[in-house]
Amino acid sequence: xxxxxQKRIKIEVLRYRPEQDKEPVWQSFDVPYTDDMxxxxxxxxxxxxxxxxxxxxWSCRMAICGSCGMMIDGKPKLSCKTFLxxxxxxxxxxxxxxxxxxxxxxxxxxxxxxDKLESIKPYIVPKEARTLAQGEYxxxxxxxxxxxxxxxxxxxTLCYAACPQYGMDSKFMxxxxxxxxxxxxxxxxxxxxAERMEIVGAExxxxxxxxxxxxxxxxxxxxxxxxxxxxNKVNSAKAYFFGLPGKKEAAK
Amino acid sequence: MSKxxxxxxxxxxxxxxxAGWYKRDPxxxxxxxxxxxxxxxxxxxxxxxxGVLRLSQGEAAFNGWLAALGSPLSIVFxxxxxxxxxxHVYTWFEVMPKTMPLLYAGGKRVADATIxxxxxxxxxxxxxxxxxxxxxxxx
Amino acid sequence: xxxxxxxxxxxGAGGAGLRAAIAIAAEHxxxxxxxxxxxxxxxxxxxxxxxxxAAVTQAHDTLDYHFNDTVGxxxxxxxxxVVEFFVAQCHEEMVQxxxxxxxxxxxxxxxxxxxxxxxxxxxxxxxAADKTGFHMLHTLFQTSIQFPSIxxxxxxxCVDLMVDEGRVQGVxxxxxxxxRFTLIQAKAVVIATGGAGRxxxxxxxxxxxxxxxxxxxxxxxxxxxxxxxxxxxPTCMPGTGxxxxxxxxxxxGFLLNKDGYRYLQDYGLGPATPxxxxxxxxxxxxxxxxxxxxxEKQKGRTIHxxxxxxxxxxxxxxxxxxxxxxxxxxxxxxxxxxxxxxxxxxxxVLPAVHYTMGGILADGKTASxxxxxxxxxxxxxxxxxxxxxxxSNSLTELIVFGKVAGLEAAAFAKNHAAGNTATLxxxxxxxxxxxxxxxxxxxxxxxxxxxxxxxxxxxxxGCGIYRMGTTMQATCDKVAELKQRAKSLHIGxxxxxxxxxxxxxxxxxxxxxxxxxxxxxxxxxxxxxGSHQRLDGYEQRDDVNFLKHSLATWRGDDAPAIGYGExxxxxxxxxxxxxxxxxxKADADRKAQQQGAGHV
Numbered sequence: 009x010x011x012x013x014q015k016r017i018k019i020e021v022l023r024y025r026p027e028q029d030k031e032p033v034w035q036s037f038d039v040p041y042t043d044d045m046x047x048x049x050x051x052x053x054x055x056x057x058x059x060x061x062x063x064x065x066w067s068c069r070m071a072i073c074g075s076c077g078m079m080i081d082g083k084p085k086l087s088c089k090t091f092l093x094x095x096x097x098x099x100x101x102x103x104x105x106x107x108x109x110x111x112x113x114x115x116x117x118x119x120x121x122x123d124k125l126e127s128i129k130p131y132i133v134p135k136e137a138r139t140l141a142q143g144e145y146x147x148x149x150x151x152x153x154x155x156x157x158x159x160x161x162x163x164x165t166l167c168y169a170a171c172p173q174y175g176m177d178s179k180f181m182x183x184x185x186x187x188x189x190x191x192x193x194x195x196x197x198x199x200x201x202a203e204r205m206e207i208v209g210a211e212x213x214x215x216x217x218x219x220x221x222x223x224x225x226x227x228x229x230x231x232x233x234x235x236x237x238x239x240n241k242v243n244s245a246k247a248y249f250f251g252l253p254g255k256k257e258a259a260k
Numbered sequence: 261m262s263k264x265x266x267x268x269x270x271x272x273x274x275x276x277x278x279a280g281w282y283k284r285d286p287x288x289x290x291x292x293x294x295x296x297x298x299x300x301x302x303x304x305x306x307x308x309x310x311g312v313l314r315l316s317q318g319e320a321a322f323n324g325w326l327a328a329l330g331s332p333l334s335i336v337f338x339x340x341x342x343x344x345x346x347x348h349v350y351t352w353f354e355v356m357p358k359t360m361p362l363l364y365a366g367g368k369r370v371a372d373a374t375i376x377x378x379x380x381x382x383x384x385x386x387x388x389x390x391x392x393x394x395x396x397x398x399x
Numbered sequence: 400x401x402x403x404x405x406x407x408x409x410x411g412a413g414g415a416g417l418r419a420a421i422a423i424a425a426e427h428x429x430x431x432x433x434x435x436x437x438x439x440x441x442x443x444x445x446x447x448x449x450x451x452x453a454a455v456t457q458a459h460d461t462l463d464y465h466f467n468d469t470v471g472x473x474x475x476x477x478x479x480x481v482v483e484f485f486v487a488q489c490h491e492e493m494v495q496x497x498x499x500x501x502x503x504x505x506x507x508x509x510x511x512x513x514x515x516x517x518x519x520x521x522x523x524x525x526x527a528a529d530k531t532g533f534h535m536l537h538t539l540f541q542t543s544i545q546f547p548s549i550x551x552x553x554x555x556x557c558v559d560l561m562v563d564e565g566r567v568q569g570v571x572x573x574x575x576x577x578x579r580f581t582l583i584q585a586k587a588v589v590i591a592t593g594g595a596g597r598x599x600x601x602x603x604x605x606x607x608x609x610x611x612x613x614x615x616x617x618x619x620x621x622x623x624x625x626x627x628x629x630x631x632x633p634t635c636m637p638g639t640g641x642x643x644x645x646x647x648x649x650x651x652g653f654l655l656n657k658d659g660y661r662y663l664q665d666y667g668l669g670p671a672t673p674x675x676x677x678x679x680x681x682x683x684x685x686x687x688x689x690x691x692x693x694x695e696k697q698k699g700r701t702i703h704x705x706x707x708x709x710x711x712x713x714x715x716x717x718x719x720x721x722x723x724x725x726x727x728x729x730x731x732x733x734x735x736x737x738x739x740x741x742x743x744x745x746x747x748v749l750p751a752v753h754y755t756m757g758g759i760l761a762d763g764k765t766a767s768x769x770x771x772x773x774x775x776x777x778x779x780x781x782x783x784x785x786x787x788x789x790x791s792n793s794l795t796e797l798i799v800f801g802k803v804a805g806l807e808a809a810a811f812a813k814n815h816a817a818g819n820t821a822t823l824x825x826x827x828x829x830x831x832x833x834x835x836x837x838x839x840x841x842x843x844x845x846x847x848x849x850x851x852x853x854x855x856x857x858x859x860x861g862c863g864i865y866r867m868g869t870t871m872q873a874t875c876d877k878v879a880e881l882k883q884r885a886k887s888l889h890i891g892x893x894x895x896x897x898x899x900x901x902x903x904x905x906x907x908x909x910x911x912x913x914x915x916x917x918x919x920x921x922x923x924x925x926x927x928x929g930s931h932q933r934l935d936g937y938e939q940r941d942d943v944n945f946l947k948h949s950l951a952t953w954r955g956d957d958a959p960a961i962g963y964g965e966x967x968x969x970x971x972x973x974x975x976x977x978x979x980x981x982x983x984k985a986d987a988d989r990k991a992q993q994q995g996a997g998h999v
Binding site: 268269270271272 | 579896
Binding site for chain 3: 026061112122126129130149151155162
């Protein structure tokens, strides 16, 4: 590298060590960087060279594992896909994802998210039986399109960090989980729509959502959870007034 | 099954306060203004209802209401309401596509932005048509 | 210390570990399964796999073709009976994935689509856009949720196996969030911890791919097999090493040198046709393509980039619409990380370490030499990849052998009594003390990031695409030095909750052991085969002396002992690996020969 002048950026990280800190505190680091360095690489530099006690989650570096979400300059982003060059000339503030409890430094507690994910029957309950010998269920590209974008969620929880309703009341199912629920409801092979509608129509289901839609704005994979949640408000209303297709009595 | 271990020792999760959340991100600020415009709808509805009431109270009362509407204060008030209503309509169509299922036309996906633009165009055309109608009916 | 009693413990919750857990839970719902992972399951590196999973599907495809492609691709170092078993199971396992909801890309008629892939004679690679590993992992994880007998230990880091009465008896793990140790006692253990690519400098792997499970088995006397065979994937992002899937080439991409010339035709992979032809040119096997790059670099025909010498991956002729539909993730990677629009410009690429063909010695049923211990997936050497893996064989491997490992471990657990908990708890206490030394001792002088970088640098130098005795020896010496220096590793963070510096120290120790097995296996293999190519007088394949597996046995601080194991040959005697026009001629010759000899 033939830079005569090494570019540097000041990164302020919100630290929190539960065994010694009463509350989180900002710590400043001076980080040399190049134009193609991500914020993740900046944070890794801090851990490797400046302060080995900085803890954060990361793995794939290519925005597919969903580990490295952080608040970067106040916005929820994947740190592996956000670049230091875009914050040149300012102090960059990096903090753990909003609306989650901080366990340590940039690591948040995700048990609530995982519990919610597991509670929605996030698996195919086949509409019709088929043996393995009979081969695959047929599904046209058009049928696949109906759920594909919702199946692209990497569970990065940026949408939860964006959702003020979840921030104010963590009983809300939240955008990512409701998008996954819709992914299964919209899959032509699945037959458990009625059971999942109970979750959809609950207070903590879609009805906690006030269509802020910041979730879809921050989603790094184009899942559009706001759509999954809000179109299910229509489905929920239909189910309430007209009953579910195929069901005799209206769902509560 | 999620983690249920007894390993809560040494952990002290920190919950950050939500107070003032609507100020911390420009997206939230815009959202709050969007929600406030519902008040504009409410206020204008009240103005119109008062008008209906005055109409029921006779010509003098109604003319008094019309005159009040023409005052400078009222004009300013109505302009503010108009700005709010325009923003209300715009953001309403921004959200509307989110309530609709995935739409396809000619094998291609109809983008939410297209639906939004369609709604706004329909709103503009309808309003212009109404204006023209009212303009043509003036004494 | 908490003790959890399970019947089977599975370390690693990627594709293989999840498939094993589901197999046990579905078949034996009364067995208690502990599924232990140092990350949440959806972060496992299976998630990053892109291109697809192979299974004989089309009417004109046969198990023999898949078998021959795999054995030839592995340069005849495969366990042929295991490969025969493997290819016969692929299709059913893939249908099972589909039944569980995997969103396979489809043909217009609703059947699953297949695409061409490197080294495969007939198209047989099932794919889910260009995110096959992602979709398979999420399908498996979400499917696993319906089984209450699978108890997950998310974000638990394994530090040792418990062994007593001559068999494995469980695992000691740290709950990362609290720093507390938990003994997970089990009658059988399946290791599914993935590969070890992070011991190299430039690699496609995520941070977690550090050979943990390999080291755990290795340190308990289980040999690591064929560790010298490390796959360099030919098309990776310069600097980060991130993967541009082989599917780019399957869809018709070209590889060009600085003169815009499709150079692969100079290396026995031609002739160059405008349309992709299976097993030719850009659809040749990965080791050949990486080696061709190396030669172009020596000739000065590569393009000089900020992060090293590149070649160009040309996708322009496919057009934006097609690219966005078939290779959307690739499009995004090129645009966001490199500022390159693949519909308009070539993508700069170079080879980076991608896959570890070798691993824990496993028989065809995934069993190791330690009773009760099984291994599956990239951490394992069950014998299907040999000296070079064909793309899209490893995703199918996860589910075919994941099921086998799960059922075998369950059978073992059912046939054995639980071990002595008191003995195991004492063992666990001792193991905890050993692990904690990193943060309890004082006077450490060595910096973690320095040791890690020196390891990665020396492995790149000694175990690169082409190898020489002198550089391999230098790497052997360097790794020994690093293992010594690691004893003075300084870990500044002494906290308990989320102490990742401590975990990185443990991972470094795993990596150094695995790296040592790799380089010692390499220097002792005095031939060139598959992805192990030498330039120091051993440029040829030597079936007389080296048609055998390398076996590395741990010797603590000392260098590993390198022994050898037989290769099982059944239907395919060692031949020449021929691709392109030469390959087609070889196939025709072989067919004529078989017909002449009365075979069909």
